[in-house]
Amino acid sequence: TVSFGNTVKFPLKTPQTPGGQAMLTKQLNALSLPPEEWADEVRELNAQLIECLEQLSEREGELADHEELLRRYEGHLGSMRQQTSLLYKEHMEATEKASATEKRLARQVDELRAEREALTLRV
Numbered sequence: 001t002v003s004f005g006n007t008v009k010f011p012l013k014t015p016q017t018p019g020g021q022a023m024l025t026k027q028l029n030a031l032s033l034p035p036e037e038w039a040d041e042v043r044e045l046n047a048q049l050i051e052c053l054e055q056l057s058e059r060e061g062e063l064a065d066h067e068e069l070l071r072r073y074e075g076h077l078g079s080m081r082q083q084t085s086l087l088y089k090e091h092m093e094a095t096e097k098a099s100a101t102e103k104r105l106a107r108q109v110d111e112l113r114a115e116r117e118a119l120t121l122r123v
Contacts, residue, residue: 014047014048014050014051015047015050015051015054016051016054017054020050020051020053020054023050024046024047024050027046027050028043028046031046
């Protein structure tokens with residue numbers, strides 16, 4: 001715990017992973033701190049720092065996972081865009097073909113009506 005003057009003491013976090021705990025032990029051994037109150041605070045702050053580094057590493061891992069998902073979804077989105085473009089192109093071609101067929105058939109109907117009228121006048 002750390003206290004500041006007459007303020008309330010609060011517990012500090014410590015490393016959760018075996019690697020973090022080993023790092024803390026190695027650091028504290030390298031510091032060779034005396035058994036005094038200020039040295040306890042330094043030890044606890046080192047422990048909290050290592051715990052923060054562990055949390056940062058965890059968040060970076062989550063970020064990497066999310067980046068991978070984002071890349072995958074962007075790829076799916078690109079594929080859907082291509083499919084949509086192709087569908088619109090096919091629809092336009094089918095619409096143009098149907099329009100051309102309709103015009104051709106309308107001309108044939110007009111020609112046949114004109115032919116029928118000409119035959120009706122002969123009779």
